[in-house]
Amino acid sequence: MVIKTAEFVISNTQISLCPSPDKPEFAFIGRSNVGKSSLLNMLTGRNKLAKVSTRPGKTQTINHYLINDSWYLADLPGYGFAVASQTNRYQWSKMIEQYLLTRENLYCTFILLDARLTPQPKDLDFIHWLGGKNIPLALVLTKADKLSRNELASSISLYKKTLEKTWDELPPFFVTSAETKTGREEVLGFIAEALERHN
Ligand code: GTP
Ligand code: MG
Numbered sequence: 001m002v003i004k005t006a007e008f009v010i011s012n013t014q015i016s017l018c019p020s021p022d023k024p025e026f027a028f029i030g031r032s033n034v035g036k037s038s039l040l041n042m043l044t045g046r047n048k049l050a051k052v053s054t055r056p057g058k059t060q061t062i063n064h065y066l067i068n069d070s071w072y073l074a075d076l077p078g079y080g081f082a083v084a085s086q087t088n089r090y091q092w093s094k095m096i097e098q099y100l101l102t103r104e105n106l107y108c109t110f111i112l113l114d115a116r117l118t119p120q121p122k123d124l125d126f127i128h129w130l131g132g133k134n135i136p137l138a139l140v141l142t143k144a145d146k147l148s149r150n151e152l153a154s155s156i157s158l159y160k161k162t163l164e165k166t167w168d169e170l171p172p173f174f175v176t177s178a179e180t181k182t183g184r185e186e187v188l189g190f191i192a193e194a195l196e197r198h199n
Contacts, residue, residue: 001192006044009064009072015098018074019064021105024195025072029096030112031123032056032078035142038178039112040065040075043187050075062099071195072105079126100135107194108136110187115141115155115175119162128166138172138190139163145177 009019028036037050049065056078063075076096100109109130113123130137141159144152156175163170172190176183 001188003044003188004068005066006046006049006068006073007066008049009066011061011063013061013095015062015095015102018062018099018103019066019072021103023066023071023105024107024198025064025074025103025105026107026191026194027074027076027099027103027109028112029076029100029109029126030078030140030142031114031120034078034112034114035176035178036078036112037075039110039140039142039176039187040073042176042178042181043184044073062095071107071191074099079122100130101133106135107198108138108191110138110140110174112140112142113159115144115147115152118155119159124162127163127171131167131171138174140174140176140183140187142176142178144175144182145179 010017012018028039030036033056037052040050041047041052044065044067050063060077062077065073065075067073076099079096100106111123111127111130127137127139139159141156147155152175160170160173174183174187174190176187
């Protein structure tokens with residue numbers, strides 16, 4: 001897919017202020033610092049579209065970007081920081097939960113996972129929670145450039161093995177790097193297919 005235009009639309013903390021749900025939407029979710037904003041910039045080819053920071057908790061609002069005038073990318077705050085509440089079982093803010101449960105134009109939620117980490121209980125809980133709610137999801141291992149080829153293969157294999165324990169069929173799975181643009185065509189191809197399927 002060719003990205004012709006990518007524009008920032010709105011940043012907010014209220015679901016009611018999100019753009020009207022009249023276009024397909026894809027969301028990026030994952031723990032703070034996993035690389036959601038960087039992936040958004042890499043996919044769109046606009047390096048400064050979403051703000052990136054070495055400090056976790058940079059993105060604290062839901063940010064909508066309109067792509068090719070026809071679909072949305074939503075960059076969400078990371079969990080495990082800032083928006084997490086102690087009492088919430090998934091340490092999710094009500095905002096994100098409400099977004100995921102009510103956003104009717106959500107075609108797919110990409111859950112980002114740091115390729116350098118072993119599968120983390122918090123991420124697995126979240127993946128299962130989404131699966132249980134029948135919210136379409138895909139998994140994205142990020143920061144692939146930080147691992148050697150062998151380390152990356154082990155990480156992918158460990159994630160898949162862990163998920164196979166509870167999933168009959170693995171969700172779509174991508175490996176990306178915002179540095180080297182690894183996975184760009186694959187993720188954009190998946191989005192293009194999802195858009196066509198829903199047409
Ligand atoms: P929050 O908004 O805080 O939730 O973080 P985020 O998930 O949006 O992460 P962000 O894109 O801001 O990136 C966090 C840090 O990781 C930054 O220093 C990025 O430069 C770095 N980073 C992100 N993706 C990659 C990648 O693919 N490779 C490498 N080497 N660094 C990355
Ligand atoms: Mg961010």
